[in-house]
Amino acid sequence: MDHLVLTVIAQDQPGLVERVAHCISEHGGNWLESRMSRMAGQFAGILRVDVPLDAHAGLLSALEALQAQGIRVQVAVGGADPVTVWRAIRLELVGNDRPGIVRDITRLLSSQGVNLESLNTEVVPAPMSGELLFQAQALLAVPQSVTLEQLQAHLETLADDLMVELKLQAED
The missing domain is CATH 3.30.70.260 (ACT domain)
Incomplete structure (x- = not known):
């Protein structure tokens, strides 16, 4: 087979x-x-x-x-998955919709050697204002050499620029 x-x-x-x-x-x-x-x-x-x-x-x-x-x-x-030691990290992001959010986040993740395992995004109206909100949930494969704290710091700098809220959580 x-x-x-x-x-x-x-x-x-x-x-x-x-x-x-x-x-x-x-x-x-x-x-x-x-x-x-x-x-x-x-x-x-x-x-x-x-x-x-x-x-x-x-x-x-x-x-x-x-x-x-x-x-x-x-x-x-299909080939075999490369033998690399990864940690699974879940990323959740929400903020006002605007062009470039996915590009900017994935550029930063790639620069840290993070692999995007899955990504789900949608644009939905905000409950009170009706403004469009961009929401994303991703499963990341983070190399062991990158600490959760390092990744969080890099992403928080970008989150401030993009005006989005994000949350990282280690998967069990």
Whole structure:
């Protein structure tokens, strides 16, 4: 068996995931993990599957045929995760919405060697004023060489500039 990582995007429609799952199953594959979401009428997902080496070509052809139904699938061969010692840190952020928040936060995280494991963002109206608030929740993989205090200090400096509130919490 070999790991493949599939990225799926399509106009949202009933049965979309079933069609992808059917292709995988028909070629002896096993669905291992996935993250999927619907946004603005579009569906996007990323998933990891195990598939026998001799079934790759058939699976790739079957996934490519989904294009006729408006389902685009990109395939990458999955590799092993690098052996690095990380600490899981949860980041929560809220502030008035403005362009550049994600760019600025991710630039700072990258400069500290922090890997972004997952990121969920949304813009919502503030309860009292109705102004738009940007909210983000992220799971960070922080190298052991970076202390929580160091990361907090760097982020707080940026939070002051961006006028956002943030909270870091170590995951158990």
